[in-house]
Amino acid sequence: MNIKVRDFEHTIQKFQLKTRNAGDRLAWFEYEGKVITRTRRSHRRGDLPFSDKIRTQLMLNEEEFRRAIQCHLSKEDYIEILRKKGLIPPLT
Amino acid sequence: MPEVLELEPVQMSQAGERRSPDPDLERLKLSRGTHEPPISVEIHHETSLPRATPERLIVGNLNHPHLWLRIPITVSITRDESLLIASIPEIDEFGYGPHLTAAVEDLRQTLIELFQTLKSEQARLGPGMLQLWNQLQELIEER
Numbered sequence: 102m103n104i105k106v107r108d109f110e111h112t113i114q115k116f117q118l119k120t121r122n123a124g125d126r127l128a129w130f131e132y133e134g135k136v137i138t139r140t141r142r143s144h145r146r147g148d149l150p151f152s153d154k155i156r157t158q159l160m161l162n163e164e165e166f167r168r169a170i171q172c173h174l175s176k177e178d179y180i181e182i183l184r185k186k187g188l189i190p191p192l193t
Numbered sequence: 194m195p196e197v198l199e200l201e202p203v204q205m206s207q208a209g210e211r212r213s214p215d216p217d218l219e220r221l222k223l224s225r226g227t228h229e230p231p232i233s234v235e236i237h238h239e240t241s242l243p244r245a246t247p248e249r250l251i252v253g254n255l256n257h258p259h260l261w262l263r264i265p266i267t268v269s270i271t272r273d274e275s276l277l278i279a280s281i282p283e284i285d286e287f288g289y290g291p292h293l294t295a296a297v298e299d300l301r302q303t304l305i306e307l308f309q310t311l312k313s314e315q316a317r318l319g320p321g322m323l324q325l326w327n328q329l330q331e332l333i334e335e336r
Contacts, residue, residue: 124302135319141303143289150273154280154287160321188321 102163104152108170109142116169116176130159132180132189160186246270246277246293255301255333260308263334268300284328308333 113120118128122144129139140158142149149155156166165182168174183189253265268279270293279296280287286307288300311318311326318326 123306124299132319135317136314136322137319138321139307148274150276151278151287151289154278154285157285186321188319 102152102156102167102170103148103150104155104170105148106142106146109149109152109155111172112169115172116179130179130183132183137183137188160188246272250279250293250297252279252297252301255305256298257301257305259335260305261334261336263332266332268297270296284325284332304329304333 113128116130118130118140120126120128125141125143127139127141130137138158138160140155142155156163159166159169160183161169161179165174169179180189184191247270250268250270251265252262252268254262266281268281271278271280273289276289276291277293277296278287278289279293279300281300286300286303288296288298288303290296290299307325308329311322311329315323315326
């Protein structure tokens, strides 16, 4: 599945990833002060290559990634996915 | 006097297209004059040329004054549109570029930046990132 730069930007804004511009645009997701996932994209315009790598770095499967791009996955949904994968501590 | 050989394609349609069901196969009739029987020649065209880019590559150093690879890394090389991607599937990391050298150099820079970032943030890494930091330390040492 290929995504566009605007899809990437919209998704990281929705999940409230922090960003930094270096050679690439770096983005990482924090939860309760901990760095949970990280990804990056090139500064090129239009379609992003290697979007599959972005997906795996965000710890999403293809269906979850598709829903995220289509704005059908909220930040809370993303946190729940990461929690099920043991990347975020379970609710007590 | 040199012998004149004439080559003519066989099974031509009116539009000049070969009728052969196999587009990779070209049949020619080699005529050597009126008294000699023609010789049939078959030419097989290779449509799948061998890959010029390797599927895997061994990277032995990071070209950095203080960060060294403990062991050579096996890097997977794939193509995505016009870019080559050099990736290490075990740690989900990759570099890219218009050619192999650029992709591998980008991967080196990515590993260096990732190592330095995780090192500076190690006190607040989640379990996934902590695992990645441990994997990176098995690959990279600081001197």
